[in-house]
Amino acid sequence: xxxxxxxxxxxxxxxxxxxxxxxxxxxxxxxxxxxxxxxxxxxxxxxxxxxxxxxxxxxxxxxxxxxxxxxxxxxxxxxxxxxxxxxxxxxxxxxxxxxxxxxxxxxxxxxxxxxxxxxxxxxxxxxxxxxxxxxxxxxxxxxxxxxxxxxxxxxxxxxxxxxxxxxxxxxxxxxxxxxxxxxxxxxxxxxxxxxxxxxxxxxxxxxxxxx
Numbered sequence: 168x169x170x171x172x173x174x175x176x177x178x179x180x181x182x183x184x185x186x187x188x189x190x191x192x193x194x195x196x197x198x199x200x201x202x203x204x205x206x207x208x209x210x211x212x213x214x215x216x217x218x219x220x221x222x223x224x225x226x227x228x229x230x231x232x233x234x235x236x237x238x239x240x241x242x243x244x245x246x247x248x249x250x251x252x253x254x255x256x257x258x259x260x261x262x263x264x265x266x267x268x269x270x271x272x273x274x275x276x277x278x279x280x281x282x283x284x285x286x287x288x289x290x291x292x293x294x295x296x297x298x299x300x301x302x303x304x305x306x307x308x309x310x311x312x313x314x315x316x317x318x319x320x321x322x323x324x325x326x327x328x329x330x331x332x333x334x335x336x337x338x339x340x341x342x343x344x345x346x347x348x349x350x351x352x353x354x355x356x357x358x359x360x361x362x363x364x365x366x367x368x369x370x371x372x373x374x375x376x377x378x
Contacts, residue, residue, distance in 0.1 A: 214355040215296075221346055222293025225306075229286035246283060253278045256316065261325050263318030285309050293350070296360015300378050303351035310344040354378075 231238050232252040235245030244250040254274035260266050272278040285305055292302035319338050321330045349355075356362025371377050 210353075211355075211358040214350060214353050215358040215360065217346065218293050218296065218299075218350050218355040219359065221343070221350070222290050224290075224343075225286050226290030226294060229283060229290055232283065232286070246279065251279055253282050260316045260318075262321035262323075262330055263315055265315050266318075266325060269316050282309075289347075293347075294360075295365075296356025296358075296362040297365040298377055299347075299351040299354070299356050299362070300376055303347040306347040307344040310340040310347075314338060314340040 228239070230236060231240050231245075233246045234240075235242045235248055235250065240250070240252075246252050251274040253272065257269045257273035257278070260269040289302045289306045289309070292298045317338060317340065318330075319332045320335045321332060324330050354362055356365065365371055366378055
């Protein structure tokens with residue numbers, strides 16, 4: 168009796184589909200690019216928002232001290248009314264190695280002008296998103312002087328009373344300085360600002376420190 172064997176279908180090894188792998192790799196790559204783009208956009212808008220808010224802090228201080236809007240500066244005692252934007256703060260310095268120096272600067276015309284031009288210039292630069300490096304240098308210098316005037320390390324004032332300093336080193340002046348440096352470092356003016364147009368100006372191309 169003849170025996171007929173039926174052919175068996177081989178379950179051998181199959182190479183994976185190259186097309187399928189390419190499609191999966193492309194999809195994964197697109198997802199990674201999309202996630203990176205989303206992260207970059209969120210970061211860019213976050214820094215732009217921080218820039219605008221910080222700029223408003225400086226601009227508001229300038230406007231309030233100039234016109235006496237009734238907040239930190241009483242109405243009728245603004246710079247435009249003959250008041251001094253530095254006299255009250257600097258004459259009230261009561262601690263630190265520069266106490267007598269600040270007292271001598273209080274109310275001086277040169278001190279008033281430098282302080283107000285600094286507030287206005289830094290505020291405009293931040294809101295517009297231009298000259299952020301210059302604003303960071305000027306702002307850091309201003310914050311350093313204000314930190315010295317506050318002198319957080321002091322436990323007692325010159326009259327012996329407690330200084331009530333909440334921290335011996337870090338205060339809001341240092342935080343503002345770091346914020347200004349960070350905004351310049353990440354070119355925060357390129358989003359919601361004029362940073363890109365500013366960077367294309369011939370003068371700025373030749374002098375990158377004005378970027």
